[in-house]
Amino acid sequence: MSTIDISRNHTLSKEDARKKAEELAKSMEQKIGIEWKWEGDAIAFHAPSGVAKGAKGHVEVSDKTVRVTVDLPLMLRVMKGTIESKIHEKLDVLS
Numbered sequence: 001m002s003t004i005d006i007s008r009n010h011t012l013s014k015e016d017a018r019k020k021a022e023e024l025a026k027s028m029e030q031k032i033g034i035e036w037k038w039e040g041d042a043i044a045f046h047a048p049s050g051v052a053k054g055a056k057g058h059v060e061v062s063d064k065t066v067r068v069t070v071d072l073p074l075m076l077r078v079m080k081g082t083i084e085s086k087i088h089e090k091l092d093v094l095s
Contacts, residue, residue, distance in 0.1 A: 002077045004057075004070040004084050008091040014041075017061045024090055025059070052076065066091060 010017050018041070025036040025043050032052045036045035039058075046056035054073030059066065068087050072080060 002072045002080055004068070004072065004080065004087065006069075006084065006087055006091065007065055007067040009065055014061060014063050017066060021059045021061050021066065 012020065021043055022038075025034070025045060028034045028045070029036060032047060033050035034045045034047045034052065034055075036043050038044075041062065042058045042060040044056075044058050047053050053075075055070060055076060057068065057070035059068050068091070070083065070087070072083070076083070
């Protein structure tokens, strides 16, 4: 697997950052079929089928940062740069 690991500082309250992370998870659930759940202050997700099949990771929310880690299966490695760019775009709303 190839791993994406991105951390971003935010200026939101932790509660608001958690809400934004959950909105993102719900959006990705509808768009690409991920399954997700909260585990403490992190959203754990995986894609059992669809275009992202085999991808899994976490979105960890703290008082000042959001960290996204994604393990990409072999078939998605060629799209790593594109996926990283999309994650940065989504995190821009937290800055």
